[in-house]
Amino acid sequence: MYSSIHFQSKPRATTNASKPEVIEKLKEIVGAENVLVEPEKVEPYGADAVKEKFPPEAVVFPATTKEMSEILKLANAEIFPVTARGGGVGYTGGAVPVDGGIVIGTDRMNKIIEISADDLYVVCQPGLTTWDLQQAVEKHGLLFPPDPASYKDSFIGGNIAENAGGMRTPKYGVTKHSVLGLEVVTATGEIIRTGGKTVKNVVGFDLTGLMCGSEGLLGIITEATLKLLPMPEATATVRASFKSMELACKVLTKFTPEGLLPMAMEVIDQNCIGAIEQNFAFGLPKEAGAILIVAVDGFKDEVEKNAEMIERILEANDGFDILRSRSKEEEDKLWDVRRAISPSLMKYGTLKLNEDVVVPRSQVPELIRKIEEIGRAHNTFVANFGHAGDGNIHVNFMCDKDDSESIRRARECVKETFQLSVDLGGSISGEHGIGYVKAQYLDMAIDLPTLEVMKGIKKVFDPNGILNPGKMFV
Ligand SMILES: Cc1cc2nc3c(=O)[nH]c(=O)nc-3n(C[C@H](O)[C@H](O)[C@H](O)COP(=O)(O)OP(=O)(O)OC[C@H]3O[C@@H](n4cnc5c(N)ncnc54)[C@H](O)[C@@H]3O)c2cc1C
Known part of the structure; x- marks a missing residue:
């Protein structure tokens, strides 16, 4: 069993994926230039944000669903591990081939196929970064809400497979709330389609929901139909300090009784504040035991009114040093504190x-x-x-x-x-x-009968256990 913490590395594994005839076949499927086997070239694909190293035997970059299907048929016939990879910035080792085999890079599958402003959806391939997708739909006045902080690097396929969240979750939900339908290649190379292009669709089991958060264990997503919303006209942010985390967090439930649904509510504790101040000297109040940042979006007038209400609620609930943004620049400045946390913490x-x-x-x-x-x-x-x-x-x-x-x-x-x-x-x-990092703790969160159901589902999609072995269930 692989577990977190840290600095594990393994020599390159040898499975059937290393057989010369398998490598040859992979090259036939995707073209020799799209298969990496040299140790120095495959090494970067053996790690993600966990930064441990499990080098694959080969990295393969298909461009089409048909190629993906042929690769999986080969892997299932020869029985070797296959690990899908998006941007490779996961925090639980999901994209890392802990048992060797091949990594399938989705980088070449990065096209937007269709944007429908009338029907509010976008169809795209999995290898597009979240940022590129958001930029493309923004040109049509549309919003794709899921916003993991890694959005410039993480891919749509990785976001769906991890069911990524982000800052805007309080109002817009996580990635699964924006996925309408998927095309998926299963471990046996079958191409299946889940959901569709409509918000309403209750035909058959909800396989779209099942794929969201499946971490590459059930199939490889080759196309996604994603829900879009009109781009809000304006946003505003209010930042307040509190004497303690307890006081800051008690405010979280005070907005809804006033009819407010903030888009984001982020909290920062005293230790983070100390680290940020040492590194960036923003001039945060010395007596601050916590900071709460609250953001709203919508029409300009409504945003202004809501931001004022939030200011009042924060003040009435022991907030001090309350700052409200009046422009995009001011808003960015208020958020700089949040962005400064991760780089600052390493002083501890x-x-x-x-x-x-x-x-x-x-x-x-x-x-x-x-x-x-x-x-x-x-x-x-x-x-x-x-x-x-x-x-x-x-x-x-x-x-x-x-x-x-x-x-x-x-x-x-x-x-x-x-x-x-x-x-x-x-x-x-x-x-x-979960990946491999938290796999040993899974049974703390999920009871045995439920785990057995999940393992049964895995068996249906992947009878030979070739998809992302060593993850989630160990
Ligand atoms: C600085 C930083 C900030 C972050 N902030 C957030 C945040 O705010 N919110 C959040 O939720 N996460 C966050 N993360 C974690 C991470 O970025 C997300 O989990 C992200 O969704 C991973 O996307 P990826 O493309 O890098 O996936 P990868 O790491 O490449 O893969 C993740 C999993 O998805 C599977 N996978 C990838 N592509 C496919 C596919 N096409 N089909 C099937 N399975 C696939 C892989 O096998 C793996 O199990 C952050 C990470 C970093 C480093």
């Missing part, structure tokens, strides 16, 4: 165990309070920030990569935090998925 350690637990948002204050207790009990520095509006908190336990005892303590903190999140009615991952 050489290794960051970054988890992304989720709880019902009313439980966020309790979650944070108890995580701080866990950190203290294990003498481990912890910094919390994240998408508090949907209960998804990024918990960062800091340790020293050369000190195995500090890593052991941080691992214990991670385990206790996972259990705590489940106990509070939440789960062990809000958006980063």
Whole structure:
């Protein structure tokens, strides 16, 4: 079993994928120039944002669904592992071939096939970055809401396979809420179609929902039909400081009774604030124990009115140093603080165990309070920030990569935090998925009968277990 933390690397594995006749066949399918086998060329495809190394035996770049199908038919006949890869910026090792075999890069499948402004959908291939898709639909006055912070690097296929979230989740949901239909190649090379082009579609099982978050274990997405919305005319952001995380997080439930649905609600704790100030000196208030950033979108007048209401609610609930944006530039400035967190945190350690637990948002204050207790009990520095509006908190336990005892303590903190999140009615991952990094904890979040159903589904889609082995179920 592979587990998180860290610096694992494996020599290049040898499976049937390395057989010369298999490599030849792969070259026949996609063209020799689209198959990499040289160790130095395949190495970058053996890692993702977890930064551990499991080099594949070959990397193959198909351009069409037909080529994808032929590759999978070959893999299923010869029985070797196949791992799909998008932008390779996943946080749980999903795109990494831990058992060797081939990596299928979707980079060449990066076309937009159709944009329908009338019917509010876009059809595209999986290898498009989220950013490129958003730019393309924006030209038609349309919005594709899912916005993982990795949007400039992550691919639509990777976003769907991870069911990625982002800042705008409180109002627009996660990636699955914007997926209408998919074309998928299964492990046996069958090409299946799920859903369609309409929001309403209740014909048959919801295989589209099943594919969202399936982490490359059930099939490889070769085309996606995604839901679009009209681009809001304006956005505004309000940022406030609070004496404590508890006070900041208690405000999360105060907006809806006033009829407000903010687009984003992000929280930052005192340890993050300290790190940001040391690195960037934004001049945040010294007495700030937490920062809450709230954003709204819609028509200009409505946005202004809503932003004023938010300002008032923050003030009435112990917020201070409250700043409201009046222009795009001011808005960007307010968000700079949020963007500064990740690069700043490394001052607290050489290794960051970054988890992304989720709880019902009313439980966020309790979650944070108890995580701080866990950190203290294990003498481990912890910094919390994240998408508090949907209960998804990024918990960062800091340790020293050369000190195995500090890593052991941080691992214990991670385990206790996972259990705590489940106990509070939440789960062990809000958006980063399971991969191999969290596979050992899956049964904390999912009971045995449910796990058995999931394993049965995997068997139907992938009878020989060639798709992304070593992930999720171990
Ligand atoms: C700086 C940074 C910020 C991030 N911020 C966020 C955030 O705000 N929200 C969030 O949710 N995540 C975030 N992430 C995590 C990550 O970016 C997301 O999980 C993203 O969706 C991964 O996309 P990718 O294209 O890089 O996928 P990859 O890492 O390449 O692959 C992820 C999984 O998808 C599978 N896969 C890829 N393509 C396909 C396909 N075509 N068909 C089937 N399976 C496929 C892979 O096998 C793998 O299991 C962040 C990561 C970083 C490094």
